[in-house]
Amino acid sequence: MERIEEKQSYSLHTISLLVQNLPGVLSRIAGLFSRRGYNIVSLTVGPTEREDYSRMTIVVRLSSMTVEQVVRQVQKLVPVVEVRELKPQDLVERELMLVKIKTPEKNHSELRALAETYEASIVDVSPDALIVEATGNAGKLDALEDRLKGYGIQEICRSGRIALERGFKTLAPPNLK
Amino acid sequence: MAKEKMTGAQALLRCLEAEDVEYVFGVPGGAILPVYDALFEATHREGAKLKHVLVRHEQVGAHAAEGYALATGKVGVCFATSGPGATNLVTGIADAYMDSVPLVAITGNVPQTLIGTDAFQEADITGITTPITKHNWLVTDVEDLPRIVKEAFFLARSGRPGPVLVDIPKDVQNAVFEFEYPETVNIPGYMPAPKEPPRLAEAATLIRSATRPIVYLGGGVRTSGSYAEVLAFVELVGAPVVTTVHGKGVFPETHPRCLGMFGMHGSRYANYAVQDSDLIIALGARFDDRVTGKLAAFAPEAKVVHLDVDPAEISKLVTATVPLVGDLKALLPKLHAEVQKTFEARGRPDLAPWLARVDAWREKHPLRYVQEPDGPILPQKAIEVIYERTRGKAVVTTGVGEHQMFAAQWYKSDYPRQFITSGGAGTMGYCLPSAIGAQLGRPGELVIGIDGDGSFQMTLQDLATAVELELPIKIFVLNNLFLGMVRQWQELFYENRFSATPLKDCPDLVKLAEAYGCLGLRARKLEELEPVVEQALAHQGGPVIVDIRVRRQEKVFPMVPAGAPLNDMIGGE
Numbered sequence: 001m002e003r004i005e006e007k008q009s010y011s012l013h014t015i016s017l018l019v020q021n022l023p024g025v026l027s028r029i030a031g032l033f034s035r036r037g038y039n040i041v042s043l044t045v046g047p048t049e050r051e052d053y054s055r056m057t058i059v060v061r062l063s064s065m066t067v068e069q070v071v072r073q074v075q076k077l078v079p080v081v082e083v084r085e086l087k088p089q090d091l092v093e094r095e096l097m098l099v100k101i102k103t104p105e106k107n108h109s110e111l112r113a114l115a116e117t118y119e120a121s122i123v124d125v126s127p128d129a130l131i132v133e134a135t136g137n138a139g140k141l142d143a144l145e146d147r148l149k150g151y152g153i154q155e156i157c158r159s160g161r162i163a164l165e166r167g168f169k170t171l172a173p174p175n176l177k
Numbered sequence: 178m179a180k181e182k183m184t185g186a187q188a189l190l191r192c193l194e195a196e197d198v199e200y201v202f203g204v205p206g207g208a209i210l211p212v213y214d215a216l217f218e219a220t221h222r223e224g225a226k227l228k229h230v231l232v233r234h235e236q237v238g239a240h241a242a243e244g245y246a247l248a249t250g251k252v253g254v255c256f257a258t259s260g261p262g263a264t265n266l267v268t269g270i271a272d273a274y275m276d277s278v279p280l281v282a283i284t285g286n287v288p289q290t291l292i293g294t295d296a297f298q299e300a301d302i303t304g305i306t307t308p309i310t311k312h313n314w315l316v317t318d319v320e321d322l323p324r325i326v327k328e329a330f331f332l333a334r335s336g337r338p339g340p341v342l343v344d345i346p347k348d349v350q351n352a353v354f355e356f357e358y359p360e361t362v363n364i365p366g367y368m369p370a371p372k373e374p375p376r377l378a379e380a381a382t383l384i385r386s387a388t389r390p391i392v393y394l395g396g397g398v399r400t401s402g403s404y405a406e407v408l409a410f411v412e413l414v415g416a417p418v419v420t421t422v423h424g425k426g427v428f429p430e431t432h433p434r435c436l437g438m439f440g441m442h443g444s445r446y447a448n449y450a451v452q453d454s455d456l457i458i459a460l461g462a463r464f465d466d467r468v469t470g471k472l473a474a475f476a477p478e479a480k481v482v483h484l485d486v487d488p489a490e491i492s493k494l495v496t497a498t499v500p501l502v503g504d505l506k507a508l509l510p511k512l513h514a515e516v517q518k519t520f521e522a523r524g525r526p527d528l529a530p531w532l533a534r535v536d537a538w539r540e541k542h543p544l545r546y547v548q549e550p551d552g553p554i555l556p557q558k559a560i561e562v563i564y565e566r567t568r569g570k571a572v573v574t575t576g577v578g579e580h581q582m583f584a585a586q587w588y589k590s591d592y593p594r595q596f597i598t599s600g601g602a603g604t605m606g607y608c609l610p611s612a613i614g615a616q617l618g619r620p621g622e623l624v625i626g627i628d629g630d631g632s633f634q635m636t637l638q639d640l641a642t643a644v645e646l647e648l649p650i651k652i653f654v655l656n657n658l659f660l661g662m663v664r665q666w667q668e669l670f671y672e673n674r675f676s677a678t679p680l681k682d683c684p685d686l687v688k689l690a691e692a693y694g695c696l697g698l699r700a701r702k703l704e705e706l707e708p709v710v711e712q713a714l715a716h717q718g719g720p721v722i723v724d725i726r727v728r729r730q731e732k733v734f735p736m737v738p739a740g741a742p743l744n745d746m747i748g749g750e
C-alpha cells in the first residue's frame with residue numbers, strides 16, 4: 001500500500017481555475033498555495049467571457065504532493081467555481097515575453113532576422129536599445145531568450161502561462177454553461 | 178418574508194433569529210456598538226429566544242461557541258469588536274478549523290472610510306483569518322448583509338463543517354435598508370458532486386476478501402450523526418473498531434468490538450491491531466500524524482477504503498485503495514447494502530482467528546496503572562472514580578496535556594457528543610470555555626471538565642461567566658503542578674531538563690474558586706478522592722472547582738514517540 005512520502009524529484013503542472021470575482025480571491029488562492037507548500041512557478045489572472053468570473057492559470061511545481069491533492073484543496077476555496085489540471089497533450093498554452101536588449105544599432109538587422117525566425121517582433125527601437133516581443137509556449141520562449149543572451153539582455157518580462165483545453169470541453173459548471 | 182426597514186445591526190440579529198441561534202458569546206467594543214445596542218432590544222423583547230453571554234475574553238467566547246456546537250450539533254456563534262477583540266478570537270477560530278467545528282464569528286470593524294488607514298483598533302481580520310476559516314467576508318454594502326449571513330451559516334454547517342467569519346464595518350451596521358432574509362443560497366462550485374459514481378462493489382469486494390479488517394472512526398461520524406448506521410455496519414462486517422479522540426462515543430466504547438482510541442496515546446492492543454490489519458475502513462477520519470505515527474511505516478499490509486465528505490482528505494496522507502466521497506449518512510447504508518449482497522453471494526469472511534488475535538493483545542496489554550493505597554493519587558485513578566460516580570454519562574470537556582490523554586483513555590464514552598476536546602489544535606485553556614458552551618447547549622445534563630493546572634490557568638477568568646449564569650459545571654483540575662505533557666517529553670527525550678515546566682506557585686484553587694463565588698474543593702490523599710468527587714457531583718447551583726493533587730510525574734503510556742512507527746510504543750506493556 002502506498003503511503004505519501006517525500007519524493008526527491010519534482011514535476012510541473014498547469015492548473016486552470018475559474019473563480020468568482022470576489023474581493024481577496026487572488027490572495028486566498030496564493031495563500032493556499034504558500035501555506036500548503038505548493039510552489040507557484042507562474043500565475044496569471046484575467047477576465048473571462050463573463051464579467052463576474054476570472055480565469056487563472058497556475059503553473060505549479062510539486063515534489064511530495066500529487067496534483068490531484070492540489071486540485072482538491074483549491075476546489076474547496078469558496079470563490080473557486082471550477083479547477084482542473086490541463087494535461088500537456090490536451091492544452092494550448094501561450095506566454096508573452098518582452099525583452100529589452102542593449103545593443104549597438106549595427107546589430108539591429110541581425111536581431112530583426114532572429115526575431116522573425118521566432119515569429120517575434122521588435123516593438124520599440126532607440127539608438128542603443130530595442131524591445132522584442134514574443135509569444136508562444138514556454139519552450140519556444142526559452143529558446144529565443146537563450147539566443148538573445150549574446151546581445152546583452154537588460155530586462156525580461158514574461159507574463160506566465162495562459163492555457164485552454166483543446167476541443168469543446170470548457171471549464172464551467174453546468175449552470176454557467 | 179416581507180421587506181422591512183431597519184439598520185444593518187438590527188438585520189444581523191434578525192438573521193441570527195432566522196437561523197435559530199440561541200446563544201451568542203461575546204464582548205462588546207466601539208466598532209460593534211451598534212450591534213450590541215440592537216442586541217439590547219432583541220434579547221430583552223418579550224418572547225426573545227436570542228441570548229447573549231458576556232464572556233471575559235473573546236477566546237473564551239469562541240471556545241464556548243465550539244463547546245455549544247459540539248455538544249448540540251448546531252452552529253456556535255461569537256461576537257467581537259475590531260482589532261484586539263477580533264484577534265483574540267483567532268485561537269478559537271483556528272481550533273474550530275482544525276476540528277471541523279461549525280462556528281460563525283462576527284466582528285465589528287472601523288467605518289469603511291477609515292479602513293486601510295491604520296485607524297484605532299483596526300485589524301485586517303479577514304486577511305488574518307483567511308487560512309483558518311472555510312470562508313470569510315468583509316461586508317461593504319448593507320444590502321449584501323442578509324445574503325452573506327445566510328451563506329455564512331450554510332457554509333459553517335454543511336459538508337465538512339468549519340468556522341467562518343463575517344466582518345462588518347461600523348457604517349454598515351448603522352446603514353438603513355429594506356431587510357429581507359433570503360431563503361436559499363447559491364454558491365457556484367461549492368461541494369461539486371463527484372464525477373464518478375461511488376465504487377461500492379469494489380469496496381465490498383475488499384471487505385469480503387480481508388482477513389484482518391479494522392474500522393477506523395473519526396470526527397466525521399459525529400458530524401454526520403450516523404451512529405446507528407455505523408453500529409449496523411460494524412455488526413455486519415464484524416471487524417474490530419478503533420477511534421480517534423473525536424471518534425470517542427460515536428460507537429459505544431464499551432462495546433466488545435471497540436478497542437478505543439489508537440495513535441500516540443492509544444492502547445497497545447488498538448495500535449497493534451491497526452498496524453497488523455490488512456484492510457482499514459476509515460469513516461470520517463483524516464489519518465492525522467497523531468494517529469498514524471511514522472507514515473511510511475503505517476499499517477504496511479493494509480489496503481484502505483476511505484469514506485469522507487471532504488474529497489481533499491482522500492489520499493492526502495494515505496492512498497485510498499477505494500475512495501468513497503460523500504456524506505456518511507447517505508453513503509454508508511449503500512456500502513452496507515453492497516457488503517450484505519456480497520456476503521450473501523460469497524459467504525462471510527472468517528474473522529475468528531483475527532478477533533482472537535486482537536483479544537489476545539487486549540488481554541496481554543490492557544491499559545493499566547497501579548495505585549498505591551497510601552501513595553499519591555494517580556490521575557488515572559481520579560478519572561476512573563469520576564467515571565464511576567458519573568456512571569459514564571457525563572458530558573466531558575478537557576484541557577490539553579497529560580490529563581486530556583488520561584481522560585481519553587479512562588473516561589470510556591458510550592454516547593456521541595459526550596467527549597469534547599481540542600484535538601487538531603491542542604489548545605490549552607479549552608476546558609472551562611467549552612464546558613460553559615456545552616452546559617448551555619445541554620441544560621439538563623451533567624457537564625464536567627477534566628482539566629490540567631496549566632490549561633486551567635489559561636482561561637480561568639471566565640469562572641465569572643459560569644458563576645453569573647449559575648452553571649452547574651464541575652471542573653476537576655488534575656493538579657500536578659507541572660505543564661505535565663511537556664515535562665513528560667523532557668523526561669523521555671531531554672534528560673529531565675525541566676525547562677519552564679514546573680508550575681509550583683499554583684494559586685490556591687479552593688480560595689480562587691471561592692473568590693469567584695464557586696464551591697472549591699480539594700483532594701490530596703486517596704481517601705479524600707471519592708468523598709470529594711461525590712460532594713462535587715452532589716453540589717446544586719453554580720460551578721464547582723475541584724483541586725485534585727495527583728502524582729506529579731505520572732506519565733501517559735503507552736506512547737508512540739513522534740516520528741516512530743505506530744507499533745513502536747514506550748511503556749504500557
Ligand SMILES: Cc1ncc(C[n+]2csc(CCOP(=O)(O)OP(=O)(O)O)c2C)c(N)n1
Nearest residue numbers: 578579580605629630631632659660661662
Ligand atoms: C495554548 C497552548 N500553549 C502551549 C501548549 C503546549 N503544551 C501542550 S501540553 C502542555 C502542558 C499542559 O499542562 P496542564 O494543563 O497542566 O496539563 P498536564 O499535562 O499537566 O496534565 C503545554 C504547555 C499548548 N498545547 N497550547
Ligand SMILES: [Mg+2]
Nearest residue numbers: 629630659661
Ligand atoms: Mg499540569
